Amino acid sequence: RSSGRKQVIASAIEHPSVLEISPDDPKISVTANGVVELESLSKILRRRGRFAVVSVMAANNESGVIQPIKEAAECAHAAGALFHCDAVQAVGRIPIDMKRLGVDMLTISAHKLGGPKGMGALILAEGMEIEALIRGGGQERRHRGGTENIPGIAGFGVAAREVQEKRLTIGQVANLIGILERRAVAAVPDAVIFGEDAPRIANTSLLALPGVDAETQIMALDLAGIEVSAGAACSSGKVGESHVLQAMGVADELGRCAIRISFGAENTLEEVDKFIEVWSGLRKRAG
Known part of the structure; x- marks a missing residue:
């Protein structure tokens, strides 16, 4: 802040928690x-x-598309800016090595790893210093004063360890997502899989059912015991325009028909079959 530089330049598909830090600054296109x-x-x-920070997420939370973090960090550093990466959606799904990627600051969240909600971490590169978020205590290496949430921290640690132990199951998840997408297109030939031609994390699919709005899909799937979301999971229950799809140039009419499907290690082929039955049935009823 004291440098006089603008605060943050971010991609147009970042999470709102990043975009709203500096809403008037230009956005990186996709x-x-x-x-x-x-x-x-x-x-x-x-x-x-000159900008103080460039921020690009490791993988998008709606489409699952993996971003060129190493190259983006090199661009930022060449211009004298620091580089922040939101790795919330990526950690546990793809390898993340801050040093290799050239990242100065990395954020992750426990709930995406199966840990407790409300716990997150800001990881700083060696030698990196930041101002305290909350002053008045020596906790968190004097970066955030106040009594720590010990149960939450412990739960975060356990979740991180278990992700390492279960990393081989990501192939199983990728297989299920692949089966779901192939069956979806077979059942509804004009279905759209967003980001289909880009590298994506294994557990996420952003799928549109043309002619059937996301709210209708969510309600029907919910009645069948299937939980999905319209866009970001943190916006579940709110059906509006997706800034991610808008940045990708998707027409609003099609974007309003998109749902996000996420799988975990516990999901099964039978659940894929049930999803396809309910989801494709909506199209048949819509004519």
């Missing part, structure tokens, strides 16, 4: 598959002066 365009980042850095 391709039709939802991949950050490095040339867009370079142009912004050249034309708009």
Whole structure:
């Protein structure tokens, strides 16, 4: 803040918790598959002066598309900016090595690993220093004063350890998502899988059923005991325009028909069959 630089330049598909930090600054554009365009980042850095931080997520929370973090960090550092990566959606699903990627700051969240809600971590590169978020105590290496949530921290640690132990199950999850997507397109040939041609994390699919809005899909699937969301999971129950799909150039009419499906190690092929039956039935009823 004291540098006089603008605060943050972020991609157009970041989580609102990042986008709303600096809403008026230019956003890095993405391709039709939802991949950050490095040339867009370079142009912004050249034309708009110096920024304090560039922020790009490791994998998008709606589409699951994996982003070119190493290359984006190199662009940021070449312009004299620090680089932050929101790895909440990616940790436990793809390898994350801060040093190899060149990331200065990395954020993760326990609940995405199966840990307790409300617990997160900001991981700093060696030698990196930041101002205290809450002053008045020596906790969290003087970065956040106040009594720690010991049960939450312990739960976070257990979840992180178990993710390491269960990392081989990600192949099973990827197989189920692949089966679901193939069966969805077979049942409804004009169904759209967003980010289909880009690298994606194994557990997430963003799928549109043209002609049937997301709210209708969510309600029907919920009645069948299947939980999905419209866009970001933290926006479940709210059906509105997806800023991620808008950034990808998707027409609002089609974007309103998109749902996000997430799988875990406990999901089964039988659940895929049930999803396809209920979901494709909506299209048949819609004519």
